[in-house]
Amino acid sequence: MPIVVTGPVNRAVRDLVEDGTDPRDRAGFVTDPRRAVVVADAREAPAAGPGPSAQDLVTVRAFEAAPAPFGPVGTPFGPTDAALPLVEALGPPTGAFLTALRHAEQHLRTGGEQVALAQAPGRDVVLVGAGVVNLLTAWYLVRAGHRLRILDARPDPRTALHWSAYGCSRGGGGARMFTLTEADDYHARTAADRPFVNGVFRRSLDARGWKVKATPFTAEEERWVSQFEGVPGWLAQIYNDDILSFNRESRKLWRTLREECPGLFQDVGYAPGILRLYTDGAQLEQSAQRHAGLGALRGVLDPKELRRRHPGLAGATGELAGGLEVPGFTVDVHALMARLVTWLERAGAVFRWSTPVERLERADDGRLHGLRLPGEVVTADSYVFSPGAYGRELLTGTRSAGRIHGVLGVWMELPNLEPELGHSLKIARRGHLTEDANVTLGTDGRGRPVLIVGSGYGYTGADPADIEPAALERMFAAVEDTCRQFFPQAYARARADGSLRRSRRVCVRPWTSANLGVLETLPTTADGVGVITGGHNTGGFAQAPSVAQAVVAALKGRPHPMHELYHPLRLERFLHPTGDGHARPRTPAASAAASAASAASAVLPAGQVLR
Numbered sequence: 213m214p215i216v217v218t219g220p221v222n223r224a225v226r227d228l229v230e231d232g233t234d235p236r237d238r239a240g241f242v243t244d245p246r247r248a249v250v251v252a253d254a255r256e257a258p259a260a261g262p263g264p265s266a267q268d269l270v271t272v273r274a275f276e277a278a279p280a281p282f283g284p285v286g287t288p289f290g291p292t293d294a295a296l297p298l299v300e301a302l303g304p305p306t307g308a309f310l311t312a313l314r315h316a317e318q319h320l321r322t323g324g325e326q327v328a329l330a331q332a333p334g335r336d337v338v339l340v341g342a343g344v345v346n347l348l349t350a351w352y353l354v355r356a357g358h359r360l361r362i363l364d365a366r367p368d369p370r371t372a373l374h375w376s377a378y379g380c381s382r383g384g385g386g387a388r389m390f391t392l393t394e395a396d397d398y399h400a401r402t403a404a405d406r407p408f409v410n411g412v413f414r415r416s417l418d419a420r421g422w423k424v425k426a427t428p429f430t431a432e433e434e435r436w437v438s439q440f441e442g443v444p445g446w447l448a449q450i451y452n453d454d455i456l457s458f459n460r461e462s463r464k465l466w467r468t469l470r471e472e473c474p475g476l477f478q479d480v481g482y483a484p485g486i487l488r489l490y491t492d493g494a495q496l497e498q499s500a501q502r503h504a505g506l507g508a509l510r511g512v513l514d515p516k517e518l519r520r521r522h523p524g525l526a527g528a529t530g531e532l533a534g535g536l537e538v539p540g541f542t543v544d545v546h547a548l549m550a551r552l553v554t555w556l557e558r559a560g561a562v563f564r565w566s567t568p569v570e571r572l573e574r575a576d577d578g579r580l581h582g583l584r585l586p587g588e589v590v591t592a593d594s595y596v597f598s599p600g601a602y603g604r605e606l607l608t609g610t611r612s613a614g615r616i617h618g619v620l621g622v623w624m625e626l627p628n629l630e631p632e633l634g635h636s637l638k639i640a641r642r643g644h645l646t647e648d649a650n651v652t653l654g655t656d657g658r659g660r661p662v663l664i665v666g667s668g669y670g671y672t673g674a675d676p677a678d679i680e681p682a683a684l685e686r687m688f689a690a691v692e693d694t695c696r697q698f699f700p701q702a703y704a705r706a707r708a709d710g711s712l713r714r715s716r717r718v719c720v721r722p723w724t725s726a727n728l729g730v731l732e733t734l735p736t737t738a739d740g741v742g743v744i745t746g747g748h749n750t751g752g753f754a755q756a757p758s759v760a761q762a763v764v765a766a767l768k769g770r771p772h773p774m775h776e777l778y779h780p781l782r783l784e785r786f787l788h789p790t791g792d793g794h795a796r797p798r799t800p801a802a803s804a805a806a807s808a809a810s811a812a813s814a815v816l817p818a819g820q821v822l823r
Contacts, residue, residue: 332739334593341598343381349760360561365568384719385623387652387664388753391540395751399448424670424683439725465757481544492642493533511537524633530697542636594740618672618720625715626702628661645690676720731778
């Protein structure tokens with residue numbers, strides 16, 4: 213692992229790094245880079261004058277670790293007392309320095325503790341939550357030979373109750389999309405962008421922020437928002453690489469699922485191919501470069517070619533800089549969930565609808581023993597929890613507690629008029645209140661073609677019902693503006709016949725301050741494992757197959773990269789590597805799996821976030 217320095221403090225060392233030379237060779241240090249650990253452990257304000265802000269500077273100490281760098285069981289994780297300081301410098305990390313920090317973050321992401329995996333995998337599994345992620349996980353578990361009971365506090369999604377009776381997957385608009393850039397990290401990448409981008413949760417919608425809460429921040433929400441604001445751009449870049457690595461895994465798994473079980477995708481509105489539209493030329497160019505680097509660019513279209521090849525956009529009055537054709541697909545997730553439930557029932561899974569779980573029951577040694585329901589305790593060998601933004605009480609006492617907050621999005625429908633739009637869209641309107649909108653091909657209750665338009669980011673905090681009505685109306689008005697600009701005739705008809713307002717929907721998506729998903733494992737008294745998943749922001753559907761693989765692996769006693777990369781304390785343990793008193797040596801297999809996944813992730817260029 214290179215021990216290098218960059219930035220204004222030592223330009224000469226940076227030049228050596230850019231030449232590919234390890235500065236230790238010039239400085240006379242003789243060390244083993246395989247045992248080197250870099251720790252980012254403090255922020256320092258620069259001297260007065262021009263230059264980077266204090267938030268963009270990081271003090272970096274490089275240590276040569278002792279032969280047993282993690283210490284004995286029970287000691288705090290981190291550099292040992294015998295570690296030797298080699299280099300100290302200030303500066304925004306780039307190049308090889310960023311690589312060094314990536315390796316350091318790898319060592320610190322779980323605090324050195326062993327990931328809990330099933331020791332004697334049993335077949336009996338209880339799943340809590342029947343959203344699309346847990347339903348797809350259940351599908352894989354049945355295929356792996358497990359017996360399932362599935363509990364959900366909401367009604368059967370195959371029923372036709374008012375949309376507000378259901379959770380996020382069934383309650384909002386039915387459209388779901390997969391592309392290779394779903395669930396992008398939303399932190400700023402540069403110091404110049406950080407105050408505005410990372411401050412988004414404190415600003416109102418009128419100030420181009422995301423705050424729709426009707427009440428002041430609680431202490432928990434203040435901590436959550438402060439954590440989001442404190443993520444430096446280089447760390448956000450590392451996180452984004454890991455998120456995209458699971459998108460790549462999921463792309464292969466979705467393809468295999470369609471090939472092996474085509475019946476699941478019948479009559480669910482499966483529509484391949486995504487068209488991305490941009491109103492800003494610079495953003496179009498940057499996004500084209502990014503998608504090309506990811507191997508996800510099929511074509512770049514100028515406005516004239518865009519309208520020629522996609523006549524459904526011919527009437528658009530909004531400014532268009534051009535578009536990108538990218539791989540991906542959309543489905544009606546409500547129909548897909550119905551198919552999954554029916555298939556699982558036929559395979560022997562037992563569902564209990566409208567059955568809330570009050571809390572987790574633990575043995576005296578802290579292991580998970582069962583689930584407390586009204587009037588009974590349900591036990592199993594293993595458990596899988598996917599509570600979304602609506603089940604925070606269930607996570608009390610776990611490391612995931614307080615990590616998942618809500619960010620709402622809104623939906624409405626338009627008729628897909630002749631000439632019909634033939635591909636689902638992503639519309640990027642830089643500077644607009646609803647800057648990113650998905651337009652998904654679908655059908656209404658009578659089988660007529662419609663466009664399902666979803667957009668908006670509204671922070672509700674820990675309570676998904678804490679929504680200021682005026683802010684919600686503001687968000688719906690912004691989505692209406694996108695409908696009016698890009699589909700004026702369809703918008704006029706939907707508004708005139710009242711279907712536009714009747715089609716309004718809201719869903720609150722589970723979000724984390726790190727922008728990483730959550731995957732926590734807990735040992736059970738049956739020598740199985742409890743697995744908590746969630747917090748995938750806009751990418752729960754897209755990453756569902758990868759999440760399912762991580763769950764199946766944990767129940768089989770095998771490591772998966774997600775066990776470490778989505779650890780609920782990953783952010784805190786790197787920014788504050790003080791140990792928690794529970795550190796234990798990591799399992800080599802789990803460390804190797806996560807390291808390989810992280811190393812395989814392509815490093816994205818620094819700069820603003822591109823959708």
